[in-house]
Amino acid sequence: MSTTVLPTYDDAVARYEPVIGLETHVELGTNTKMFCGCPTEFGAEPNTQTCPVCLGLPGALPVANRAGIEATIRIGLALNCDIAEWCRMARKNYFYPDMPKNFQTSQYDEPLCVDGYVDVDVDGETFRIEIERVHLEEDTGKSLHVGGATGRIHGATESLVDYNRAGIPLVEIVTKPVTGLGARAPEVARAYVTELRDIIRSLDVSDVRMEQGSLRCDVNTSLNKPGEEWGTRTEAKNVNSLRSVERAVRSEIIRQSGILDAGGSILQETRHFQEDTGDTRPGRSKETATDYRYFPEPDLVPIAPDPAWVAELKAALPEKPSVKRARLREEWGISEVDMQSVANAGAVELIEETIAAGASPAGARKWWMGELARRANETGVELAAVGASPAQVAQLQALVDEGKINDKLARQVLEGVVAGEGDPAQVMSARGLEVVSDTGALQAAVDEAIAANPDVAAKIRDGKVAAAGALVGAVMKTTRGQADAKTVRELILARLS
Amino acid sequence: MSDVTKMTAVQIAGLIASGEASAVEVATAHLDRIAAVDERVHAFLHVDREGALAAAAEVDAKRSRGEELGPLAGVPVAVKDVIATRGVPTTAASKILEGWKPPYDATIVERLRAAGTVSLGKTNMDEFAMGSSTEYSAYGPTNNPWDLGRIPGGSGGGSAASLAAYEAPLAIGTDTGGSIRQPGAVTGTVGAKPTYGGTSRYGLIAFSSSLDTPGPCARTVEDAALLHAAIAGHDPRDSTSIPQPVPDVVAAARRGATGDLTGVKLGLVKEFSGEGAEAGVTAAFRESVEALVKLGAEVVEISCPHFEYALPAYYLIAPSEASSNLARFDSVRYGLRVGDDGNRSLEEVMSLTREAGFGPEVKRRIILGTYALSSGYYDAYYGQAQKVRTLITRDFTKAFEQVDVLISPTTPFVAFPFGSRTSDPYQMYLADLYTIPTNLYGGPAISVPCGLSEGLPVGLQVMAPTMADDRMYRVAAALESAVGTFTPPEL
Numbered sequence: 001m002s003t004t005v006l007p008t009y010d011d012a013v014a015r016y017e018p019v020i021g022l023e024t025h026v027e028l029g030t031n032t033k034m035f036c037g038c039p040t041e042f043g044a045e046p047n048t049q050t051c052p053v054c055l056g057l058p059g060a061l062p063v064a065n066r067a068g069i070e071a072t073i074r075i076g077l078a079l080n081c082d083i084a085e086w087c088r089m090a091r092k093n094y095f096y097p098d099m100p101k102n103f104q105t106s107q108y109d110e111p112l113c114v115d116g117y118v119d120v121d122v123d124g125e126t127f128r129i130e131i132e133r134v135h136l137e138e139d140t141g142k143s144l145h146v147g148g149a150t151g152r153i154h155g156a157t158e159s160l161v162d163y164n165r166a167g168i169p170l171v172e173i174v175t176k177p178v179t180g181l182g183a184r185a186p187e188v189a190r191a192y193v194t195e196l197r198d199i200i201r202s203l204d205v206s207d208v209r210m211e212q213g214s215l216r217c218d219v220n221t222s223l224n225k226p227g228e229e230w231g232t233r234t235e236a237k238n239v240n241s242l243r244s245v246e247r248a249v250r251s252e253i254i255r256q257s258g259i260l261d262a263g264g265s266i267l268q269e270t271r272h273f274q275e276d277t278g279d280t281r282p283g284r285s286k287e288t289a290t291d292y293r294y295f296p297e298p299d300l301v302p303i304a305p306d307p308a309w310v311a312e313l314k315a316a317l318p319e320k321p322s323v324k325r326a327r328l329r330e331e332w333g334i335s336e337v338d339m340q341s342v343a344n345a346g347a348v349e350l351i352e353e354t355i356a357a358g359a360s361p362a363g364a365r366k367w368w369m370g371e372l373a374r375r376a377n378e379t380g381v382e383l384a385a386v387g388a389s390p391a392q393v394a395q396l397q398a399l400v401d402e403g404k405i406n407d408k409l410a411r412q413v414l415e416g417v418v419a420g421e422g423d424p425a426q427v428m429s430a431r432g433l434e435v436v437s438d439t440g441a442l443q444a445a446v447d448e449a450i451a452a453n454p455d456v457a458a459k460i461r462d463g464k465v466a467a468a469g470a471l472v473g474a475v476m477k478t479t480r481g482q483a484d485a486k487t488v489r490e491l492i493l494a495r496l497s
Numbered sequence: 498m499s500d501v502t503k504m505t506a507v508q509i510a511g512l513i514a515s516g517e518a519s520a521v522e523v524a525t526a527h528l529d530r531i532a533a534v535d536e537r538v539h540a541f542l543h544v545d546r547e548g549a550l551a552a553a554a555e556v557d558a559k560r561s562r563g564e565e566l567g568p569l570a571g572v573p574v575a576v577k578d579v580i581a582t583r584g585v586p587t588t589a590a591s592k593i594l595e596g597w598k599p600p601y602d603a604t605i606v607e608r609l610r611a612a613g614t615v616s617l618g619k620t621n622m623d624e625f626a627m628g629s630s631t632e633y634s635a636y637g638p639t640n641n642p643w644d645l646g647r648i649p650g651g652s653g654g655g656s657a658a659s660l661a662a663y664e665a666p667l668a669i670g671t672d673t674g675g676s677i678r679q680p681g682a683v684t685g686t687v688g689a690k691p692t693y694g695g696t697s698r699y700g701l702i703a704f705s706s707s708l709d710t711p712g713p714c715a716r717t718v719e720d721a722a723l724l725h726a727a728i729a730g731h732d733p734r735d736s737t738s739i740p741q742p743v744p745d746v747v748a749a750a751r752r753g754a755t756g757d758l759t760g761v762k763l764g765l766v767k768e769f770s771g772e773g774a775e776a777g778v779t780a781a782f783r784e785s786v787e788a789l790v791k792l793g794a795e796v797v798e799i800s801c802p803h804f805e806y807a808l809p810a811y812y813l814i815a816p817s818e819a820s821s822n823l824a825r826f827d828s829v830r831y832g833l834r835v836g837d838d839g840n841r842s843l844e845e846v847m848s849l850t851r852e853a854g855f856g857p858e859v860k861r862r863i864i865l866g867t868y869a870l871s872s873g874y875y876d877a878y879y880g881q882a883q884k885v886r887t888l889i890t891r892d893f894t895k896a897f898e899q900v901d902v903l904i905s906p907t908t909p910f911v912a913f914p915f916g917s918r919t920s921d922p923y924q925m926y927l928a929d930l931y932t933i934p935t936n937l938y939g940g941p942a943i944s945v946p947c948g949l950s951e952g953l954p955v956g957l958q959v960m961a962p963t964m965a966d967d968r969m970y971r972v973a974a975a976l977e978s979a980v981g982t983f984t985p986p987e988l
Contacts, residue, residue, distance in 0.1 A: 052601050056825045058702040059581040063736045102824035293870035298706035300736045
């Protein structure tokens with residue numbers, strides 16, 4: 001295909017209606033794997049968390065982990081799904097070296113949870129995202145391709161496989177196609193994944209960290225002209241952050257629109273999202289291998305959750321994040337729009353914990369939504385992974401409240417905290433950032449400023465107190481911002497009264 | 498001391514318990530017998546002389562310390578090569594697993610050790626348990642001790658032949674469509690398929706997961722019951738293992754051995770009582786039925802109308818599951834690797850390995866199963882076969898409302914000469930015509946020698962309801978008491 005001139009986003013959504021669908025994988029935080037007793041800890045030495053079962057050795061058999069089933073049911077309940085009274089695992093057959101048995105134990109036509117929904121708010125408007133199914137499966141191992149330029153299998157001289165991840169329980173949450181979003185599609189997609197993450201986090205069944213892969217999202221996008229049938233969809237993989245979810249939908253809308261505008265047709269394919277450029281590239285086509293020959297897993301007995309147990313789990317669900325947000329909005333005294341930005345930034349729990357650690361709601365929100373949100377955005381990481389903990393932020397605000405540092409110094413302290421230099425108090429003293437409020441030390445600087453600015457001093461003596469600002473500025477300059485402005489002002493006025 | 502290799506497991510255990518023979522002496526006698534005859538029989542793929550003597554010495558040490566010995570302590574046992582034994586080669590008679598030594602023991606191997614039995618080694622079989630003659634072993638067939646030019650049955654021909662050749666008094670088999678019972682029938686030995694889930698599959702290299710059942714092989718019904726009791730029972734590592742207690746099969750066998758079947762109702766499967774079977778098989782079977790009647794049993798004819806569809810249903814379900822179970826043999830983690838010269842892609846190496854590593858019958862079934870599971874064919878083949886399975890189960894449950902057990906010949910024909918059924922797979926598949934329905938249903942069944950046809954053994958099959966394994970042992974032991982055991986010619 002020749003190079004297509006890409007339309008602007010606004011032009012694209014003016015001409016076409018996007019339909020999106022999201023498949024989200026959540027790695028459960030169970031202590032042991034789904035079908036064996038191996039630990040699930042992240043980051044262990046390769047192939048140290050394996051056994052005959054998760055290595056798929058001849059003769060080994062799976063036994064289902066009850067905790068994995070329970071977590072899946074709780075996720076289903078939190079997403080307003082019906083829970084199956086009887087269902088089976090299924091084998092998804094395909095050859096891949098990171099899959100020890102060359103089939104994945106998954107679910108096919110009998111998912112554990114079906115027909116749910118999630119309501120998400122974007123700028124005060126509520127969108128209902130319908131959930132088609134929530135099912136349980138096992139994760140695969142991880143392939144590492146060595147020797148090539150790209151880290152991909154092509155051009156690699158050696159391929160290594162780490163089976164530590166193989167068999168870790170994975171929950172797949174599939175939405176029904178979402179229509180009628182128009183230009184809002186990218187934002188809604190992001191808001192949905194954010195809401196999903198918050199719901200799952202509130203259940204305490206996964207740490208749902210996109211950057212570690214415990215929350216993974218595949219984004220399906222298609223375009224159609226108003227009134228026409230849905231177009232051909234593409235699936236974007238490798239979408240590793242909330243921001244990327246939004247960018248992936250947006251870039252697919254623009255890319256597909258460009259092709260359609262030029263009279264081309266969309267190829268149904270899997271594409272890889274590119275974090276650096278923000279667009280998607282075609283993945284390795286596997287059109288020839290899509291018959292997974294699903295059949296019920298004969299090595300596992302059917303799952304038949306006792307309805308009384310399901311009812312118990314439902315009754316014990318935690319407060320829904322949306323309800324919680326409404327409550328916190330009241331407590332924090334902020335507007336709905338502000339609360340929405342807090343939620344979209346993934347800052348609800350962070351701010352909540354910061355307040356619990358002693359900060360005022362305003363103080364806590366200021367740091368997370370200001371300086372830290374900016375940094376997270378710049379570096380492309382989740383806010384929770386930005387490098388400061390709620391306790392540290394609370395400590396920072398306390399230092400400000402105590403007058404030990406001012407806002408400007410506080411930002412420098414925070415920089416040190418994020419850089420891993422320690423807690424705010426440590427960074428403050430190590431970097432020598434404490435406000436100079438020792439009047440003896442400041443008096444000399446004040447006298448120097450008065451002597452250097454006789455005209456201003458005269459005005460103040462004549463009662464024009466507002467002019468003191470100029471002298472305060474001069475003192476701050478000579479103390480390189482480390483003076484407490486309030487104290488400086490008081491010293492100036494005292495001297496000139 | 499007379500020749501221990503000719504003794505039953507009960508007799509051997511008695512000698513060891515009383516101190517008349519040491520376990521090491523018993524093991525040595527069997528190892529010597531293997532050394533003397535196995536070149537002609539080829540029942541074993543691997544003889545674990547060192548391991549056997551060590552295990553036997555442990556039993557002797559236990560005895561000398563005055564510790565209590567179980568009913569099978571010191572009794573040698575041969576284990577089918579489809580069962581994982583830690584550090585001992587386990588190949589499922591396939592080239593693709595040549596030299597593979599599992600890092601773990603199957604549950605039944607653990608239980609055999611706990612019972613104090615002495616494992617002599619691994620027995621030959623059709624590759625991945627697919628076949629009825631051992632002709633599909635990648636390491637050459639096993640010869641039937643009754644006539645070395647004939648097949649010993651399959652897939653567990655090695656286990657059955659090791660008993661008939663007096664190389665071992667006990668053996669472990671696995672039965673997916675008749676792989677314990679049909680070899681038992683054609684070698685004049687006893688073979689029992691327990692209730693599915695009654696014996697653990699953990700460590701059994703899967704052929705067809707929903708059908709595979711490990712079970713005991715022996716020369717007498719009582720020995721088989723003792724071995725059954727030693728390996729059966731719930732295993733938390735096998736999700737399909739039944740948590741309920743195992744019926745007392747040993748007591749049932751001993752009760753049956755008294756020769757009294759008064760009040761027992763036997764159902765003669767109408768569909769399996771004449772057509773398709775060799776005349777000699779039918780004749781021996783009919784004589785046995787008369788013998789059972791003389792013992793007090795009541796015999797009625799029962800129709801199981803769906804049994805005729807069992808064979809086609811089985812040849813969809815078993816290959817389908819096999820096509821998935823055997824996918825793991827891909828050269829990546831263990832076993833054979835072919836063509837990895839640094840220039841070929843992973844896919845090519847996988848293909849070349851599977852091409853070289855699997856034999857013709859295994860490939861046939863993988864292709865069959867892959868096809869049956871393909872989208873667009875699933876409903877017509879796998880789905881339909883599952884419905885037939887349900888109907889066959891219904892036939893069984895209906896029948897057991899009227900009778901205690903069902904009986905039939907074990908297999909339509911006696912041991913056939915090598916090569917006579919390999920050119921037409923269907924002719925080979927017919928060997929399991931009478932044994933397959935039980936596997937689809939999941940209940941237990943036993944084959945017990947019931948007579949000879951032109952000098953070759955014929956087996957009678959007793960089928961019982963699920964978790965009523967004791968019933969079949971009682972009837973089989975009663976028949977054994979009436980017709981006796983059958984001894985092959987000296988090798």
